[in-house]
Amino acid sequence: xxxxxxxxxARRLAELIITTDVFEKAGSGGNDAACYYYGGALMYLLTxxxxxxxxxNKLKKKKKSDGKAFAQIFDGLINKDQQIAQEGLVDLVKALxxxxxxxxxxxxxxTWAIGMANLCRLHGVWVEGVKSYVPADLLIPQDxxxxxxxxxxxxxxxxxxxx
Numbered sequence: 001x002x003x004x005x006x007x008x009x010a011r012r013l014a015e016l017i018i019t020t021d022v023f024e025k026a027g028s029g030g031n032d033a034a035c036y037y038y039g040g041a042l043m044y045l046l047t048x049x050x051x052x053x054x055x056x057n058k059l060k061k062k063k064k065s066d067g068k069a070f071a072q073i074f075d076g077l078i079n080k081d082q083q084i085a086q087e088g089l090v091d092l093v094k095a096l097x098x099x100x101x102x103x104x105x106x107x108x109x110x111t112w113a114i115g116m117a118n119l120c121r122l123h124g125v126w127v128e129g130v131k132s133y134v135p136a137d138l139l140i141p142q143d144x145x146x147x148x149x150x151x152x153x154x155x156x157x158x159x160x161x162x163x
Contacts, residue, residue, distance in 0.1 A: 007046070007122060007148055007155050014043035037062065038070040042119075045074075050159045066095040073116045077123050078158060085120045086127045089113050093133045114138050121145055122156055 037059035044052030056078075060071040069092035076085025092113045110133040118140045120127045129136040140148075149156045 007118075008152050011046045011152070011155060014046045017043060018047060018049065037067070041070075041074060044159060045119075046155070048154050048157065048159045050161065052159045053161055064095075065091060065098075069095050070116070073120065076127075077120050077125050080123075080125055082120075082125050082127060085125050089117055089120075089127055089130050089134060092116065093130050097133075110134055122148065123158075124156065 037055045040055035041052050041059055044050070044055060056071070056074055059067055059074070062068065062071070069088050072088030072091060073085050074088075076082065076088055093110050096110055096112065110130070113130060113134045117127045117129070117134055121140050122145055126142075127139075129139060145156075
């Protein structure tokens with residue numbers, strides 16, 4: 001199974017998390033506030049929920065470089081700007097390598113940045129890999145993006161900007 005076909009699974013998981021309110025109940029404890037806003041924005045983006053905009057706007061205010069990197073990637077995705085999104089991916093890789101988020105594999109492969117790169121591609125922002133941390137062969141090819149969007153067109157759309 002290729003990477004792009006998992007977006008519907010991610011969408012269904014996000015809907016389940018939203019429905020059960022488990023993410024909101026867990027809250028944003030301490031240092032992971034940027035992850036909380038990133039996760040919320042990502043879930044709402046995948047499900048087409050307009051609450052994405054509130055989480056995204058809060059994420060943009062975060063001072064830590066991982067929060068700034070996620071916000072920059074979202075900025076590129078929302079504005080269809082490949083250069084901004086690509087810079088955000090590079091910054092995310094750098095932030096994770098500095099250990100700002102605890103994730104044991106980031107010195108070899110950055111799955112967070114791979115996922116964000118694939119999400120950008122799903123939205124028509126054709127970002128490239130980042131050194132060895134975001135290998136090009138793990139990014140969704142154009143034909144697969146088209147196949148996913150033919151089956152699930154809502155995955156390539158932004159949520160409405162108001163409730």
